Amino acid sequence: MSTAPGNDIVIRLDTIEQLFNAPDINPFSDEEVDVLGEPALLRAVRRLQAHRIRHWEGVKLILELPPDQMTPDLETRTQEALSRYCAAKIEDNRLQIRLSRVRSLIGLGMVTVISIVVIGLAYLLFNSLFAGAPDTVKGIVAASVSVFVWVILWDPMESLLFNWVEPRLENNILRKLQRVDIVIRPKSSSNEARSHGA
16 A cells, blocks of 8 residues: 555555455565455555545545456445445444443453452451561552552553544544545556555
């Protein structure tokens, strides 16, 4: 994938199916999708997340295919397929965010209860078994309890605070891709593409 002048998104494919389906990994190929064995659209979304396009007005998704793969209605069918894929993926990401939040909240509730029980037990020990213990021992026990509570709280807190970010960013790109025009043109040779910075 590359970004052409005017921020057009250019993807070179051997078949139109590679836009959505991962080809076999082939490091001997000149095409990025073959080398990595990833669907071209997934690669494009990731690249767009890393290098954002600021102005999407007039941006086109240009698919370069071998001439024998091109048919008169391919642009229309690909536009419809892209729209369906983006809509389904956006909904799947929404469900992923919702499930992640529910699981994180349940996990956070469980570890909070465990933390309260551990802190309560530590408090009882400080007032009974460790009542006459040296301050060093009390400090070690208190530090151990603090570390334990922090460790078990970290995972659900991290999931609740951060797991929604990646699917939300992906959805922003997918919504924009739904609105771009698709242009399908014959693929140039690999040497010519490299000379133009593709």
